[in-house]
Amino acid sequence: MTGVAEAVRAHLPGLALLAGGAVAATLVAGAVPGLQPLVVAVALGVGVGNTVGIPAVAEPGVSVDKLFLETGIVLLGAAVAVEEFLAAGPTVLGLVVAFVGGGLLFAEVVARGIFRIESPTSSLLAAGASICGVSAVVAIGRVLDARGAAITFAAATILLFDAATLVAFPLAGEWLGLTGRQFGVWAGVSMFSTGPVAAAGFAHSPEAGQWATVTKLARNSLLGGVAVAYSLAYTARSAADPGVRRLWAEFPKFLLGFLLVAAVANTGLLSPAALASIGRVSDALFALAFVGLGLSIRVDDMRAVGAAPVGAVLVHLLVVSAVALAAVRWLL
Amino acid sequence: MVSNGDEGSGADRSTAGAGGLVDRWTALDRGWQALALGLGVVAAHLVGQAL
Numbered sequence: 001m002t003g004v005a006e007a008v009r010a011h012l013p014g015l016a017l018l019a020g021g022a023v024a025a026t027l028v029a030g031a032v033p034g035l036q037p038l039v040v041a042v043a044l045g046v047g048v049g050n051t052v053g054i055p056a057v058a059e060p061g062v063s064v065d066k067l068f069l070e071t072g073i074v075l076l077g078a079a080v081a082v083e084e085f086l087a088a089g090p091t092v093l094g095l096v097v098a099f100v101g102g103g104l105l106f107a108e109v110v111a112r113g114i115f116r117i118e119s120p121t122s123s124l125l126a127a128g129a130s131i132c133g134v135s136a137v138v139a140i141g142r143v144l145d146a147r148g149a150a151i152t153f154a155a156a157t158i159l160l161f162d163a164a165t166l167v168a169f170p171l172a173g174e175w176l177g178l179t180g181r182q183f184g185v186w187a188g189v190s191m192f193s194t195g196p197v198a199a200a201g202f203a204h205s206p207e208a209g210q211w212a213t214v215t216k217l218a219r220n221s222l223l224g225g226v227a228v229a230y231s232l233a234y235t236a237r238s239a240a241d242p243g244v245r246r247l248w249a250e251f252p253k254f255l256l257g258f259l260l261v262a263a264v265a266n267t268g269l270l271s272p273a274a275l276a277s278i279g280r281v282s283d284a285l286f287a288l289a290f291v292g293l294g295l296s297i298r299v300d301d302m303r304a305v306g307a308a309p310v311g312a313v314l315v316h317l318l319v320v321s322a323v324a325l326a327a328v329r330w331l332l
Numbered sequence: 333m334v335s336n337g338d339e340g341s342g343a344d345r346s347t348a349g350a351g352g353l354v355d356r357w358t359a360l361d362r363g364w365q366a367l368a369l370g371l372g373v374v375a376a377h378l379v380g381q382a383l
Contacts, residue, residue, distance in 0.1 A: 003352075003354040003355075004354055007354045070362060070363060070365075070366030071365075071369045071370050073366070074366050075370050075373060075374070077370075078374070251363075252363050253363030253364050253367055254362075254364075254366035254370070256367055257363075257366060257370045257371060260367075261371070261374055264378075265374075269378065270378065274378070277377060278373060278377055281373055
């Protein structure tokens with residue numbers, strides 16, 4: 001069992017850091033009425049990450065945060081009322097497809113035409129803003145054989161907006177008086193990376209958290225199609241591999257888990273007590289993941305981001321979120 | 333990772349097996365890992381319910 005013991009030992013300090021943050025967030029949120037534990041978890045992570053930093057010994061364990069997020073999302077399937085989602089499904093799916101397609105074209109036009117950002121950086125920013133944040137930047141960067149520096153630059157820009165929207169969207173949702181479903185779909189369509197979308201949704205309400213996550217998952221599932229489209233558009237330079245293999249390679253596999261768990265939960269096989277227990281496991285995993293999300297937000301890195309990409313992504317975000325807001329108010 | 337048949341003690345094989353398991357797990361796409369963990373949690377609840 002040496003291999004397993006070594007792996008556990010290497011990950012233990014980071015996992016302890018995440019767990020400590022999650023417990024502290026739960027205690028603080030319990031003591032202050034109106035505070036959401038998941039929001040406190042992100043805030044604690046940001047505070048620790050930008051003051052003390054992450055000790056080298058804790059880095060392997062902290063890097064598991066995205067696995068916790070995705071497993072939490074798989075288990076969130078148990079909380080989903082399939083009938084309700086199927087009823088709104090076509091509308092939400094239509095919104096997702098329209099906003100991903102329109103958002104990509106709009107971001108490319110703004111980045112190239114107004115801010116004079118050259119390709120492939122313009123495409124990396126467009127993918128990050130329109131599909132699923134940093135993971136889309138990395139995936140499309142791989143497809144387009146983009147330089148490491150271009151990927152880092154685009155990813156840092158997206159991370160800057162992840163941090164800003166994580167604070168701004170819940171405040172705006174409160175101010176605009178949106179329902180949980182409206183806010184969740186709005187955040188799911190407009191914001192960038194999956195973690196901040198889920199965190200912003202749950203900061204509004206549990207219902208908004210579910211809608212935000214489901215909407216964002218639908219957006220993420222389009223990454224493979226967008227990767228194929230980009231590799232075809234850039235065929236002259238690309239050594240990429242368009243087709244079904246690329247579609248499958250970029251498909252977020254945990255989405256299948258979410259759908260399977262939702263299907264099992266909606267057959268009635270699980271008792272209410274079991275569903276509640278799975279919900280608690282999901283909440284705990286989200287708390288761990290959101291401490292990690294906060295730890296990954298570095299203020300210093302964001303200062304290094306240039307004005308042109310910030311301008312391009314800001315214009316994209318403002319226009320897309322305004323149109324999306326009108327759409328969710330009208331349709332949902 | 334490749335078994336060489338009769339060589340090595342039982343303890344060695346179990347160590348290699350555990351190491352192989354860790355290697356296989358870490359080589360897995362994170363999405364598959366999340367899917368496996370999530371389904372594992374649901375399966376554990378189904379078993380717990382049945383007992």
